[in-house]
Amino acid sequence: MAIHNICVFCGSNSGLDPKFADKTRALGTYLAQNDYQLIYGGGNHGLMADVAEATLAANGRVIGIIPHFLAAKGLALKTVTTFVETQTMSDRKEKMLHLADAFIVLPGGFGTFEEFIQMLSWSQMDIHQKPIALYNIDGFYDPMVTMMQTATKYGFAPQENLDLFIDGHNLDEIFSGFQTFKHILPPKYTN
Structure with a gap:
């Protein structure tokens, strides 16, 4: 499957270390320069704004999708494509799933975690077959990856489900992972 539209989940805050914003902006520039369209949560703060503004600044295309109640609070970036x-x-999330060909999950808070887990859960249930990549900047997602490995170790998820996402520490790992990704659905109930 060709990848044209990439949905990015990320924090509406920037985090305390500027490297998160730097790498987020680099991703936005990369998306634009490689003719990917960005789909994101429509926010005008934090890493959300960083990825969208960097994509736009490099002449890329951006779809911002935001619930009305957040837009009404002035949290929307309305200058997107x-x-x-x-x-x-x-x-x-339904709209993002429908439009996206792949997902990248940057550092973020509880909402970002929920978005990742929901897309991963939907993948294991065969609701979609799209690649999902954690952008694991400086090991940010190592504890989550360990927790998922623990779930497989104790028989709560099949080992093969760990192949439903890419644990990428840089853009090369993520985009090469997208090219080789195969959605293989093991039996969910293994024990």
Whole structure:
């Protein structure tokens, strides 16, 4: 499957270390320079704004998708190429899933974790077959990867489900992982 539209999940805060914003902006520039369209949560703060503004600054295309209640609080970046308001957070994720060919998960907080886990869960249930990559900047996601490995160790998920996502520490690992990704669905109930 060709990848044209990449959905990025990330924090609406920037984090305490400037490297997160630097690498997020580098991703936005990379997306634009390689003719990928960015799909993201539509926010105007934190890493969300960084990835969108960097993509736009490099003449890329950006679809921002935000629920009405957040847009009403003035949290939307309306200068994107295409701006979409949804009724709910769930509608937002459904729209992102429909439009995206692949997902990249940058550092973020609880909302970002939830988005990653939902897309991963939907992948294991065969709701979609799209590649998902953790952008594991400086090991940010190591504890989450360890927790998923622990779930497989104790028989709560099949070992093969660890292949449903890419643990990428740089853009080369992520995009080469996208090129070789194969959605293989093991039996969910293994014990």
